[in-house]
Amino acid sequence: MSTAAAYAVSAPDGRFEKVTIERRELGPHDVLIDIKYAGICHSDIHTARDEWGGAKYPCVPGHEIAGLVAAVGSAVTRHRVGDRVGVGCMVDSCGECEPCVAGEEQYCIPGATMTYNTPVAPEIQADGYTMGGYSTQIVVTENFVVSIPEGIGLDVAAPLLCAGVTLFSPLRHWNAGPGKRVAIIGMGGLGHVGVKIASAMGAEVTVLSHSLSKQEDGTKFGAHHYYATSDRQTFRDLRNHFDLILNTVSADLPIDSYLKLLRLDGTLVILGLPENPLQIKPFTVAGYRRSLAGSMIGGIAQTQEMLNFCAEHGIGAEIETISADQIDGAYERVVASDVRYRFVIDTATM
Ligand SMILES: [Zn+2]
Numbered sequence: 001m002s003t004a005a006a007y008a009v010s011a012p013d014g015r016f017e018k019v020t021i022e023r024r025e026l027g028p029h030d031v032l033i034d035i036k037y038a039g040i041c042h043s044d045i046h047t048a049r050d051e052w053g054g055a056k057y058p059c060v061p062g063h064e065i066a067g068l069v070a071a072v073g074s075a076v077t078r079h080r081v082g083d084r085v086g087v088g089c090m091v092d093s094c095g096e097c098e099p100c101v102a103g104e105e106q107y108c109i110p111g112a113t114m115t116y117n118t119p120v121a122p123e124i125q126a127d128g129y130t131m132g133g134y135s136t137q138i139v140v141t142e143n144f145v146v147s148i149p150e151g152i153g154l155d156v157a158a159p160l161l162c163a164g165v166t167l168f169s170p171l172r173h174w175n176a177g178p179g180k181r182v183a184i185i186g187m188g189g190l191g192h193v194g195v196k197i198a199s200a201m202g203a204e205v206t207v208l209s210h211s212l213s214k215q216e217d218g219t220k221f222g223a224h225h226y227y228a229t230s231d232r233q234t235f236r237d238l239r240n241h242f243d244l245i246l247n248t249v250s251a252d253l254p255i256d257s258y259l260k261l262l263r264l265d266g267t268l269v270i271l272g273l274p275e276n277p278l279q280i281k282p283f284t285v286a287g288y289r290r291s292l293a294g295s296m297i298g299g300i301a302q303t304q305e306m307l308n309f310c311a312e313h314g315i316g317a318e319i320e321t322i323s324a325d326q327i328d329g330a331y332e333r334v335v336a337s338d339v340r341y342r343f344v345i346d347t348a349t350m
């Protein structure tokens with residue numbers, strides 16, 4: 001066992017405090033990572049505050065991890081000491097089920113081991129559940145560690161490990177590219193990366209945001225069009241228009257109105273996860289053979305493909321770097337949508 005500094009909450013309404021946690025001894029296929037930056041994802045907040053149920057305390061969130069390899073196990077071949085690496089939402093999976101064999105570990109049938117708050121044997125994490133990236137070090141099996149290419153800063157790469165691949169995966173799966181009209185609903189931590197990636201893929205990109213307050217940024221990130229959804233005229237102007245709509249918003253939206261913006265054979269993909277059931281009129285999907293779909297992060301190979309793509313196109317997340325003692329305040333601001341566009345913790349402040 002080795003020890004690492006971490007920031008944890010000890011109750012749903014607790015504040016983050018510095019703690020010391022244990023990380024396992026390196027197994028033959030393990031990589032020890034010195035974490036440099038950890039992004040703050042909205043899922044971290046839901047878990048730390050036990051809004052999804054089942055949270056374990058002390059809770060160390062963080063699944064947007066970027067750092068340097070500090071040591072490797074005897075059989076590791078994919079990474080070397082000093083390499084720039086990242087870890088996203090998963091740290092292991094069964095490796096044998098149909099989705100795992102297909103490289104879609106996020107859909108592992110017995111369930112992937114998520115980076116934090118997933119029950120594991122004490123040999124994996126002493127506390128009996130995984131602890132994430134708000135920490136100075138983490139041990140992860142080599143197959144779940146991706147390389148961060150030169151050319152992307154580790155700080156702006158960190159949010160790509162969750163937010164980036166969450167957008168990249170559906171854009172690839174539904175063939176975003178030249179000649180395709182893609183809409184991104186929401187210009188937050190997820191949406192702003194989606195605009196950059198979809199635009200770099202060559203698609204015609206439209207942002208559908210509640211207001212026009214971030215229009216200038218949207219255009220800078222590569223959006224060709226920008227509409228306010230608070231204006232009813234938007235829904236008349238864009239009827240039957242898009243091939244692909246990605247919904248990054250986790251608040252309740254009138255999803256049927258958005259489905260009507262799809263042209264023949266278009267698909268609306270749900271990425272944000274509101275708690276309430278959706279209201280859909282069957283006629284809306286039957287007409288124009290529209291599809292309503294969902295997508296969850298991306299597999300490890302696709303996460304690597306996404307990082308390579310982002311390096312090639314000079315894409316990083318837009319970030320505000322904070323010190324570890326500012327996490328509580330950052331959470332308040334994320335909940336209030338007051339961040340452009342992702343908070344990243346500098347672990348040197350731990
Ligand atoms: Zn996330």
Ligand SMILES: [Zn+2]
Pocket residue numbers: 093094095096097098099100101107108109110111
């Ligand atoms: Zn599996």
